[in-house]
Amino acid sequence: MTLPEAAEELVRLGTGFHNRGWMLGTSGNLSAVVSRDPLRLAITASSIDKGRMNPRQILEIDNNGKVLQGAEGRPSAETLLHLEVVRSMGASAVMHTHSVWTTVLSDYYHADSGFSIEGYEMLKGLDGVQTHEHREWIPILENSQDMAALASQVRALLAERPKTHGLLVRRHGMYTWGKDLATAARHVEILEFLMEAVGRRRMMEPT
C-alpha cells in the first residue's frame, strides 16, 4: 500500500468513525503500515478535526515516529502506541477511538484491570473467532500522558496475552488492530458494538 492509497483510506475510515461518534472533535488516530522493512507507517496528524479530514493530514513516519512525508501537521504523542502494537502484534493497521461506551466501560471495570465479553454472535467478527461461545478479555490500562511508559505497558500486556484483539485506556478510549486495514476497521465496528451492548445490558441490572 502506498502513502496516497493509505491516506485516502484512513480519511474515509476516520470520517466514518467520526460520523458514528467514535472520533469526535480531534480525538483518536488511525495508522496503516506502508512498508514493513524498513518500517513505515501512514498516520493521522495530531490535533486534526476528524469531521474535516483530508489526505494532506496523513503523515508517513519511520520506526521512531519521525515524519518522512506529509504536508500538514506533526505526529500525535500516541504514535508511540501505534508503533508498539505494530511491533508486538505484527499488525498492519492500528485504530484508536474515543467513544462514549469504551470510555465508560474502561472506568467501570478498571479495578478488575479488564472485563470479558462472551456469548455474543458479534464476537465472530473478531479475527480467528469461530463461535459465539468465545470469551474475549478486554484489558484496561490506567491512562497516562507518559506515552513511553504506556507503550511499555502495552508491550508487556500483549506479550502476556497475544490473542488480544483490543484494549482500553481508562477514561480515554480503545486501541484495536488487524492483519490488514480492512480487518482493523472491522474490529472497530465489532468491538464498539460489543462494548455498547455490554454497557447497555449492564445498565438493565438492578443496582
Ligand SMILES: [Zn+2]
Ligand atoms: Zn487518545
